[in-house]
Amino acid sequence: MPKDAITNEPLIEMVNVTKIYPPDVAALQDISLRIYKGEILFLTGMSGAGKTTLIKLACCLETPTSGRIDVAGRDLSLISPAGIQRMRQKIGVAYQDFRLLDKQTVFQNISMAMEVTYASTKAIRERVEELLTMLNLSDKRDKLTGDLSRGEQQRVALARAAANRPSLLLADEPTGNLDLTTTKLVINLFRHLNEEHGSTIVVATHDESIYAETEHRVVALSNGHLSDHPRRTPQQGELFEA
Amino acid sequence: MHFLSYILRQTGKNLRQTWGTQLLTLLTVTLSVLLFAFFFLIYTNMLNAGKRLGDEVRLIVYLDQEITEQMRPELEKKIGDFGPVDKIVFVSRNEAFARMSAQLGQEKDVLNDLDPDFLPPSIEVYPLKNLKDLSKISQFSDFLLTLPHATKVQSGSDWLRRFGHFTNLLRVVVFLSGSLLIISMTFIVSYTLRLTVLSRQSELEILKLLGATRAYIRLPLLLEGMLQGFLGSSFGLAALYLLYQSIDSHFSNPGFLKLFDFAFFPAEITAAILLASIVLCTAGSLFSIRRFIRI
Numbered sequence A: 001m002p003k004d005a006i007t008n009e010p011l012i013e014m015v016n017v018t019k020i021y022p023p024d025v026a027a028l029q030d031i032s033l034r035i036y037k038g039e040i041l042f043l044t045g046m047s048g049a050g051k052t053t054l055i056k057l058a059c060c061l062e063t064p065t066s067g068r069i070d071v072a073g074r075d076l077s078l079i080s081p082a083g084i085q086r087m088r089q090k091i092g093v094a095y096q097d098f099r100l101l102d103k104q105t106v107f108q109n110i111s112m113a114m115e116v117t118y119a120s121t122k123a124i125r126e127r128v129e130e131l132l133t134m135l136n137l138s139d140k141r142d143k144l145t146g147d148l149s150r151g152e153q154q155r156v157a158l159a160r161a162a163a164n165r166p167s168l169l170l171a172d173e174p175t176g177n178l179d180l181t182t183t184k185l186v187i188n189l190f191r192h193l194n195e196e197h198g199s200t201i202v203v204a205t206h207d208e209s210i211y212a213e214t215e216h217r218v219v220a221l222s223n224g225h226l227s228d229h230p231r232r233t234p235q236q237g238e239l240f241e242a
Numbered sequence B: 001m002h003f004l005s006y007i008l009r010q011t012g013k014n015l016r017q018t019w020g021t022q023l024l025t026l027l028t029v030t031l032s033v034l035l036f037a038f039f040f041l042i043y044t045n046m047l048n049a050g051k052r053l054g055d056e057v058r059l060i061v062y063l064d065q066e067i068t069e070q071m072r073p074e075l076e077k078k079i080g081d082f083g084p085v086d087k088i089v090f091v092s093r094n095e096a097f098a099r100m101s102a103q104l105g106q107e108k109d110v111l112n113d114l115d116p117d118f119l120p121p122s123i124e125v126y127p128l129k130n131l132k133d134l135s136k137i138s139q140f141s142d143f144l145l146t147l148p149h150a151t152k153v154q155s156g157s158d159w160l161r162r163f164g165h166f167t168n169l170l171r172v173v174v175f176l177s178g179s180l181l182i183i184s185m186t187f188i189v190s191y192t193l194r195l196t197v198l199s200r201q202s203e204l205e206i207l208k209l210l211g212a213t214r215a216y217i218r219l220p221l222l223l224e225g226m227l228q229g230f231l232g233s234s235f236g237l238a239a240l241y242l243l244y245q246s247i248d249s250h251f252s253n254p255g256f257l258k259l260f261d262f263a264f265f266p267a268e269i270t271a272a273i274l275l276a277s278i279v280l281c282t283a284g285s286l287f288s289i290r291r292f293i294r295i
């Protein structure tokens, strides 16, 4: 994506954030991180490094043990429950464990995200069809998600996260079960959201193939600490070829 | 705004997911409304009948001596002091005789051989009352017996008293069936709603993650309770009305029902029962929502 689309306005600002799961698992320690509006950011790190925890903190699924998190300039700890719900409508999250409803169809699972925003039936149908085409799932539209393969479920989770054209998309391990061709579809979806709708995109992954060649910012977590990833010189990465 | 259509669609979804239980709940609500309304209808009609009969209640004090004009004001005051009286009529021996012969009409010849003085003089007391004062009537009658020259008091309230007992009993039945109504509505509706919530637990969790507002999740459940109350009471009242109609047409000749002028609820009472059912069922669902939903 064009670098100049990134603003200097942080969308997410974490200040000295520590998350300790009871009794004493320090998943994140003293993390300070700014994610700018319109940015695509890769969050990397070994298994257990704290990637999922950071994403859960950003969407209020967990609260930090200490430290402060601002999203769009608002301190998350001060937002009312109703405010959090409103905020969640603008944040798309593709969970590592998908969190789909197995007994509902692909279409139903995706449209649910738009229904809570009271979108019109027509808008929902069009958007879902569009996403299914982009992710090569059109023939699975009316299948129960429980009957799909892991890779297909993963894409349904992504489609649901992208449905509302969110201003922030948090994707936790979005390509873990995908082959190279399908991974490209996912990356294309991210790029499309980012370029067409200015969405900020955070991708937590240990799939080096998707960030190895990228010109986007990469931050690495290890054992709950943030370590600056050596910045690569912007190259025309294989996966980001226009 | 697609808000309303969403809420309604969600409600429909809920109902479909637990339709078996929903139907049973509806049946329970319907039956309890029917039961309550049935007794309540009989009770209100009894009350009305009692009121009408009560208007005609009079106490007759038979005396062993004529009351002179001069004694009347004092007696009237004495009686009036004991209890509120609509009117007091003094009947002399001659008047009593005249009345009887008038009543006998063509048969009045039988009185020819009798002394016109054979009937006792009396005081007819028309108390201001309604059926609820029945115990007062018997007190009144006891009091009248203590008047000078009184030999006997005929209150005719014996069967009225029995009627009153019956009405009291009916009041208890109405009260019990009303309590049953309240219990069945709130508890059963809230229990059904709990099933709805449990059957959709995982869906509700996801909805929460996707940013569904409180209204989006709670209103359909509240609506479900309201709908149970509305449909249940409508069916119950409709069933009672049909029952009433069929009874009314079977006994349309002069008889018990005509005597009592048996009538269905006026519109206000019907509306009140409907409204109360809706409120109760909504309260039941509110109870479940507050207990089982954390958003």
Ligand SMILES: Nc1ncnc2c1ncn2[C@@H]1O[C@H](COP(=O)(O)OP(=O)(O)OP(=O)(O)O)[C@@H](O)[C@H]1O
Pocket (backbone or CB within 6 Å): A021, A022, A025, A026, A027, A045, A046, A047, A048, A049, A050, A051, A052, A053, A054, A096, A206
């Ligand atoms: N709910 C929890 N309760 C206790 N400990 C937890 C919980 N969730 C995560 N942890 C611990 O916190 C640490 C960070 O976990 P996290 O899920 O954030 O890692 P991750 O980087 O997402 O790993 P992976 O790549 O395997 O998904 C781990 O040691 C994990 O065991």
Ligand SMILES: [Mg+2]
Pocket (backbone or CB within 6 Å): A051, A052, A053, A096, A172, A173
């Ligand atoms: Mg993880």
